Amino acid sequence: MFKLYTTRNSGNGYKVRLLASLVGAPCEQVFLDFAAGEHKSPAYLKINPRGQVPAIEAEGRIIWDSTACLVYVARRYGGESWLPTDPLGMAEVAQWLALASNEIQFGLQAARGIVTMRRPGNLEECQARGRTALGVIEQRTADHPWLALGRPTIADIACQAYVEVAGDANIDMSAYPATQAWLKRIEGLPGWVSRVQ
Ligand SMILES: N[C@@H](CCC(=O)N[C@@H](CS)C(=O)NCC(=O)O)C(=O)O
DSSP states (O other): OEEEEEOTTOHHHHHHHHHHHHHTOOEEEEEOOTTTTGGGSHHHHTTOTTOOSOEEEETTEEEESHHHHHHHHHHHHSTTTTSOOSHHHHHHHHHHHHHIIIIIIIIIIHHHHHHHHOOSSOHHHHHHHHHHHHHHHHHHHTTOSSSSSSSOOHHHHHHHHHHTTGGGGTOOGGGOHHHHHHHHHHHTSTTOOOSOO
């Protein structure tokens, strides 16, 4: 059992909850009140000094950042399946985790925040960065069912959370048919759960 600090709407928290469900890991969610700024409270900053969700508490330790949380859940509950340790397999997964933490986070997620939450930022720049990520995923999924390996891994889980809501960032997803088919494959995985809760 691990504790997941998240909010009801966090896409980054959703990644961890989805993987936990896919691998059958027991997970207790603790919802922070984002609107009240609980993620910046002194008590929560002791858990995640960045003042962000998600973070997890497991085996008496705290881990923050969605990528780190995915690594823990995959290795603790998923064995070699979701994050292998052979050099090439691990490196192939890592390159997609980098896409999720860079072009997807600062492109698709940021553009969505500007459009739907009126956050400050340059929408066109963020959309352009997001389209770079979508182009990379489209090229890969045109002839591979999964991003990194011949099976789903945390590469798919890390990237999908903000790709599936790219329309919220005013990005036309009809230009990315292979990506849409890949999203459907993720939805078809046993144990899949929706982001809405
Ligand atoms: N790189 C971080 C990004 C986390 C992130 O952006 N979380 C959002 C919610 S989805 C958040 O807490 N934002 C508040 C803030 O950055 O102040 C991760 O992957 O965990």
